Amino acid sequence: MNLKELGYTDLIEETRKELQLEQFGIGRIVAEHKERYVVRAADGEYEAEITGNMRFTARSREDFPAVGDWVALTVFDADFAIIHQVLPRYSVLKRQAVSHSGEVQMIAANIDYAFLVQAVDRDFNLNRLERYLTISYSSNVSPIIVLTKTDLIDEQPITEITESINHRIKDVPVLAISNETRDGYEALNNVIEKGKTYCLLGSSGVGKSTLLNNLSGQNRMKTDAISKSTNKGRHVTSHRELTILENGGILIDNPGMREVGIADTTSGLETTFDDIMDLAQQCRFKDCTHTTEAGCAVLTAVEKGEIDQSAYENYMKMEREKNHFESTVAERRKKDKQFGKIVKDYKKKDMKNKGR
Ligand SMILES: Nc1nc2c(ncn2[C@@H]2O[C@H](COP(=O)(O)OP(=O)(O)OP(=O)(O)O)[C@@H](O)[C@H]2O)c(=O)[nH]1
Ligand SMILES: [Zn+2]
Numbered sequence: 001m002n003l004k005e006l007g008y009t010d011l012i013e014e015t016r017k018e019l020q021l022e023q024f025g026i027g028r029i030v031a032e033h034k035e036r037y038v039v040r041a042a043d044g045e046y047e048a049e050i051t052g053n054m055r056f057t058a059r060s061r062e063d064f065p066a067v068g069d070w071v072a073l074t075v076f077d078a079d080f081a082i083i084h085q086v087l088p089r090y091s092v093l094k095r096q097a098v099s100h101s102g103e104v105q106m107i108a109a110n111i112d113y114a115f116l117v118q119a120v121d122r123d124f125n126l127n128r129l130e131r132y133l134t135i136s137y138s139s140n141v142s143p144i145i146v147l148t149k150t151d152l153i154d155e156q157p158i159t160e161i162t163e164s165i166n167h168r169i170k171d172v173p174v175l176a177i178s179n180e181t182r183d184g185y186e187a188l189n190n191v192i193e194k195g196k197t198y199c200l201l202g203s204s205g206v207g208k209s210t211l212l213n214n215l216s217g218q219n220r221m222k223t224d225a226i227s228k229s230t231n232k233g234r235h236v237t238s239h240r241e242l243t244i245l246e247n248g249g250i251l252i253d254n255p256g257m258r259e260v261g262i263a264d265t266t267s268g269l270e271t272t273f274d275d276i277m278d279l280a281q282q283c284r285f286k287d288c289t290h291t292t293e294a295g296c297a298v299l300t301a302v303e304k305g306e307i308d309q310s311a312y313e314n315y316m317k318m319e320r321e322k323n324h325f326e327s328t329v330a331e332r333r334k335k336d337k338q339f340g341k342i343v344k345d346y347k348k349k350d351m352k353n354k355g356r
Helices: 010-018 052-057 126-139 155-168 185-191 208-219 255-259 266-272 274-280 297-304 309-355
Strands: 025-033 036-041 044-050 070-075 080-086 092-096 104-109 113-119 142-148 174-176 197-201 226-229 235-238 242-244 250-252
Touching (some): 010 070, 025 044, 036 070, 036 080, 113 208, 126 197, 126 309, 142 155, 174 185, 297 309
Parallel strands (some): 044 080, 142 174
Antiparallel strands (some): 025 036, 070 080
């Protein structure tokens, strides 16, 4: 397999040289399961683990490899490799973990484009679309809107939906397709670039799996489980989460992708709601919350109808979620610090006691 087919670029090559990682092999993570990885390299696929040093120095989940990462590796057996380093990522899709407040869960790395998938029948919802947009922007992934199930409704309502999107969301391509009749597939295939990495974001049932299956043709690998024991008695069972499509595009799809929420989206919110952000500069008070203040330029624009009432409400809702997320993170850091201090004080006392 040619590395370029896996998404390798000149930029990654330069970075690899700069970091003096040329003496190592290079590969891309195609699956991950509990700190066991499957890496695809030019000469084959390897089951892999990270070095003890990497695990020891890791400060957070983000220091571990994720699907889509490029890694420097050493091959040991015919099918086993050790990962030494994760190459710098140009984009990261992450989400706030549900169980531990504030903790971030890595979903995938080095994605170029996200297909924001909504079905035109019942699923269609502009607010949710804006939410996915925000996630894309804050992850440094370019959005492409894909409307599915066009076979289920007439042309007129589809046009209306497209217009309503264009009214609220600027500069994002909108494609309408049917996975049933394959209407719109040609346009979609033209959008997909060889060697670029894509992901699918959208609610359950909108047709993501069907789309992936149709686009991957014979190349579909996700369904065949990778399960093999090596001579060292290791055993890994997982699903490949990175598929090379028939037209050369690369698609990452995994369970985490289907539960993407909001985390660290400050800059994303600014891009999605840049009209609102611009107006906010003109509010009378610097710390305006755009709720009840006199001289609030945002509220004035909403009243005048210059800003969509629902866009405003959606913005406020996401701001609240973001603030809540940030405060849980701050709270956790504070607790960690306090705990650190307790441990330190304890050690001091212990030393004193021993000194006696
Ligand atoms: N009529 C019609 N049905 C579709 C279309 N795309 C998908 N479906 C059907 O919708 C159902 C859900 O499709 P999936 O591809 O499983 O949806 P998904 O987004 O992968 O759902 P999750 O796996 O739950 O995230 C299936 O019964 C599909 O056959 C479409 O374009 N038109
Ligand atoms: Zn204001």
